[in-house]
Amino acid sequence: MWEGVTVQRVSYDAEVYRLSTSEQELEADQVIVVTGSYHIPKRHLLAHQLPASILQLDARDYRSPASLPAGPVLVVGSGQSGCQVAEDLFLNLDQADAVYCRIRSNIDAWIPCWEPSPGEDTGLDLSKHPLAAVIRCMGYSSDFRWINAPVFDGSGLPAHHRGVTRTPGLNFIGLPWLHTWGSGRLFGVATDACYLAELIARRGEQDSS
Numbered sequence: 197m198w199e200g201v202t203v204q205r206v207s208y209d210a211e212v213y214r215l216s217t218s219e220q221e222l223e224a225d226q227v228i229v230v231t232g233s234y235h236i237p238k239r240h241l242l243a244h245q246l247p248a249s250i251l252q253l254d255a256r257d258y259r260s261p262a263s264l265p266a267g268p269v270l271v272v273g274s275g276q277s278g279c280q281v282a283e284d285l286f287l288n289l290d291q292a293d294a295v296y297c298r299i300r301s302n303i304d305a306w307i308p309c310w311e312p313s314p315g316e317d318t319g320l321d322l323s324k325h326p327l328a329a330v331i332r333c334m335g336y337s338s339d340f341r342w343i344n345a346p347v348f349d350g351s352g353l354p355a356h357h358r359g360v361t362r363t364p365g366l367n368f369i370g371l372p373w374l375h376t377w378g379s380g381r382l383f384g385v386a387t388d389a390c391y392l393a394e395l396i397a398r399r400g401e402q403d404s405s
């Protein structure tokens with residue numbers, strides 16, 4: 197196992213995977229891609245128009261309320277991360293996963309949600325409502341352009357069944373909905389990992405017999 201090594205390129209050539217890394221060239225019979233799927237943070241188009249005095253963070257860079265400048269904070273996006281960040285700012289909790297599970301079924305009762313009245317101007321006037329920070333929780337897109345194998349669909353995502361692609365020996369894990377909702381979550385990946393580990397071991401045995 198090597199740490200701190202980036203795989204810059206994977207290509208499939210004559211039934212062998214050739215890997216270019218930040219350290220050396222490698223060859224492998226099987227490759228399991230476990231690089232997660234939250235690579236490129238989505239950002240709102242107006243982000244660059246906000247004054248430089250407002251701190252802008254992506255969800256993955258948020259640590260705690262104490263790490264933000266004093267003043268109002270705008271959380272953009274109300275998915276899992278947005279709700280956890282809002283909850284953390286509101287109650288200053290550090291048990292984000294536990295909080296998420298608890299509030300999942302009853303989120304509106306927990307966090308004071310603002311809804312515009314019909315016809316209300318929904319623009320944000322920063323001269324009336326100055327912000328100290330904006331936390332962008334708008335999701336992430338995947339970036340697998342460093343893998344050169346015929347397994348990707350038109351949107352750049354791997355086509356697979358439970359992580360197994362049609363290219364022999366190339367497998368993915370940790371993708372959202374790889375098999376179930378939990379596949380892209382910390383507490384759901386174990387089932388997928390066991391399934392894949394068995395297939396890989398079986399393939400290794402077949403190759404060596």
Ligand SMILES: Cc1cc2nc3c(=O)[nH]c(=O)nc-3n(C[C@H](O)[C@H](O)[C@H](O)COP(=O)(O)OP(=O)(O)OC[C@H]3O[C@@H](n4cnc5c(N)ncnc54)[C@H](O)[C@@H]3O)c2cc1C
Nearest residue numbers: 201202203230231232234255256277293370380381382383
């Ligand atoms: C903002 C955010 C909030 C989240 N909140 C939650 C949550 O509250 N609960 C929950 O269950 N899940 C949450 N998730 C999802 C959770 O982080 C992932 O499901 C989990 O981290 C996946 O684990 P993984 O090991 O597959 O990938 P990761 O944890 O993403 O690890 C991938 C590793 O691969 C490395 N890597 C990437 N590319 C390369 C390369 N080319 N060469 C070498 N190494 C590489 C990275 O440096 C990293 O170390 C969140 C994700 C994000 C982005």
